[in-house]
Amino acid sequence: MDYSEEDIKTLDWQEHIRRRPGMYIGKLGDGSQPDDGIYILIKEVLDNSVDEYMMGHGKQIEITVAGRQVTVRDYGRGIPIGKLEEVASRMNTGAKYDNKAFKKSVGLNGVGIKAVNALSSSFVISSVRDNFERKIWFSKGMKVREESGEVxxxxxxxTTFLADDELFGDYSYNFDFIETMLKNYTYLNSGLVMRLNGVPFVSKNGLLDLLNETVGEEFIYPPIHLKGEDIEVAMSHGSGYGESYFSFVNGQHTTQGGTHQVAFREAIVKVIREFYRKDFDALDIRSSIIAAVSVKVEEPVFESQTKTKLGSKEMAPGGISVRTFIIDFLKEALDNYLHKNPVTAEVLLKKIQEAEKERKAISGIQKKAREFAKKASLHNKKLRDCRLHLGDKNERADESSIFITEGDSASGSITKSRDVNTQAVFSLRGKPLNTYGLTKKVVYENEEFNLLQAALNIEEDMEGLRYNKVIVSTDADVDGMHIRLLLITFFLQFFPDLIRNGHLYILQTPLFRVRNKKETHYCYTDAERIAALKKCGATAEITRFKGLGEISPDEFREFIGENIRLERVRMTKADPIHDLLEFYMGKNTMERQDFIIDNLKVEEEIA
Structure with a gap:
């Protein structure tokens, strides 16, 4: 093909954002996941208001969500009237380049609010300063009109916006996700009141409240809460396995961690070793740790516009490294706390010693299992790997996923229809072992679990996780549901941080196919089946899919491509994890039988 001057194009700022929204807000989504674009739009607006609070202006922020329309009102200083249009519609315009106005803010590149403007069918922004208001209306980034006067x-x-359904499709807001976002803001800004449709959210104890209100398991000692200038830490240990971290930079939840989280993990090990004067293994110290760390730095460098991972190594203006800053703080604050609280220090020591004892007890089995997994990985028939993995330096690395399937027929269909660049498949032999109440020894003794652990690369921690999404893909029948429970139990028991960090999903596959000679509809619910019948007519052919193996590879491509439906497995404080596992996966067979009988529902068969 010819390549000439005519092929070189320059896009207006709003057109570029609308053509490449992923560069600015990550994925679009329909609101069914907390990282969908419509929530990033809210966050971008809120960041500016929270930055005002952090600079000492405006103690309340009001958020109103009415249908698809979102309004955010803060009581800060207000944007300078003469610059309101530029702030809302001129790229790389803002006050945060000058750290005198905003020393430790989240938004630094002057993009966020413009992205909201460009991606909204209606965007209205007004600023009030000293009883004078300027108000401007936009549509898809283009100015429509403005008004000004005394008020x-x-x-x-x-700021009021309506996300454009031309881009986001048939979307809706999940208030649980918005509430979680607001709570995170309040945990990091003690005293800030955020009202969602009139309901207030406020935190008095910062990160301590975060641990107490959001972690779904018991702590073995009261959480340690430490605060210093530009840093706050809350931590404890649970009774399970793995490591769980909530990390924040300048109020931004860095879900993928970064230099500050790495430094915190290192600092904990260093301080504990020095306090007890014993060279404990780092894994024994951090086993089942649950911690939250928040730092405030000047001019943070994030690895993407969505700011989920900190890349900064230095803390301007002094040039102190993040690592040194965190280690120095914990060396003094945590050491002092343990000296002043000997009961906590004793419980923590016992926890570390128990982890050490268990690790040594399985070290022999562990060594053999690792050798087996290493050999098996060369010719692992259970794993059909993909080319790109989480952490690779490739723009599609975050798309990496692995489907855990039951049996060869299901894995065969997915394998033939998958994207070999980003989608891997791991095949189970059948129903896996119920691991509830067992120790980690079973992970190494059980061939399937050992190979699965090796495939995910999560034996020691989540840092090496090879796939962003671990997707349980089972039949939509009783046996399939049972396998789901067994796998979720496995991860809850030994790798809970995989779930806490939002990596575990359930694949939703269609229950019915409704078609006539002109069109085909795949239906995930009875309601969708009925709607499809109305479109196709009463004589349409209806197929009920009983298992994944019955779906042809060509059809499967529809369900694991752009239109994939995933349900994230979540853990919250409201979930009594231990009680749920004990009831559904324990040895109380008669209690479960009575529960099933009492809750049995009989539905009419579909004609």
């Missing part, structure tokens, strides 16, 4: 209102900014 009897408090200083601050009001």
């Amino acid at each position: 009897a209102a408090k200083n601050g900014v009001t």
Whole structure:
């Protein structure tokens, strides 16, 4: 093909954002996942209001969500009137380049609010300063009109937007996700009041409240809460396995960690070793740790516009490294705490010693299992790997996923229809072992679990996780549901941070296919089946899919491609994890039988 001057194009700022939204807000989504774009739009607006609070202006932020319309009102200083249009519609315009106005803010590149503007069918922003208001209306980033005049209102900014359904499709807001976002803001900004449709969210104890309200397991000692200038830490240990971290930079939840989280993990080990004067293994110290760490730095460098991973190594203006800053703080604050709280120190020591004892007890089995997994990985018939993995330096690395399937027929269909670049398949032989109540020894003794652990690369921690999404893919029948429970139990028992960090999903596959000679509809619910019948007519052919193996590879491509439906497995404080596992996966067979009988529902068969 010819390549000439005519092929070189320059896009307006709003057109570029609308053509490449992923560069600015990650994925679009329909609101069914907390990292979908519509929530990033809210976050981008809130970041500016929270930055005002962090600079000492405006103690309340009001958020109103009415249908698809979102309004955010803060009571900060208000955007300078003469610059309101530029702030909302001119790229790389903002006050945060000058750290005198915003020393430790989240938004630094002058992009966020413009992305909201460009991706909204309706965007209205107004600023009030000293009883004078300027208000501007936009549509898809283009200015429509403006008004200004004197008002009897408090200083601050009001932003109202309607995410464009041309881009986001048939979306809706999940208030649970919005509430979680607001709670995280309040945990990091003690005293800030955020009201969602009139309901207030506020935290008095910061990260301590975060641990107490969001972690779904018991702590073996009261959480340690430490605060210093520009740093706050809350930590404890649970009774299970793995490591769980909530890390934040300047109020931004860095879900993928970064230099500050790495430094925190290193600092904990260093301080504990020095306090007890014993060279404990790092894994024994961090086993089942649950911690939250928040730091405030000037001019943070994130690895993407969505700011989920910190890349900064230095803390301007002094040039102190993040690592040194965190280690120095914990060396003094945590050491002092343990000296002043000997009961906690004793419980922590016992926990570390128990982890050490268990690790040594299985070291022989562990060594053999590792050798087996290493050999098996060369000719692992259970794993059909993909080319790209989480952490690779490739723009599609975050798309990496692994489907855990039951049996050869299901894995065969997925394998033939998958994207070999980003989608791997791991095949189970049948129903895996129920691991509830067992020790980690079973992970190494059981061939399937050992190979699965090796495939995911999560034996020691989540840092080496090879896939962003671990997808349980089973039949939509009783046996399939049982396998789901067994796998979720396995991960909850030994790798709970895989779930806490949002990597475990359930694949939703269609229950029915409704078609006539002109069109085909795949239906995931009875309601969708009925709607499809109305479109195709009463004489349409209806197929009920009983298992994944019955779906042809050509059809399967529809369900694991762009239109894939995934349900994330979640853990919250409201979930009594131990009680649930004990009831559903324990040895109380008669209690479960009575529960099934009492809750049995009989439905009419579909004609």
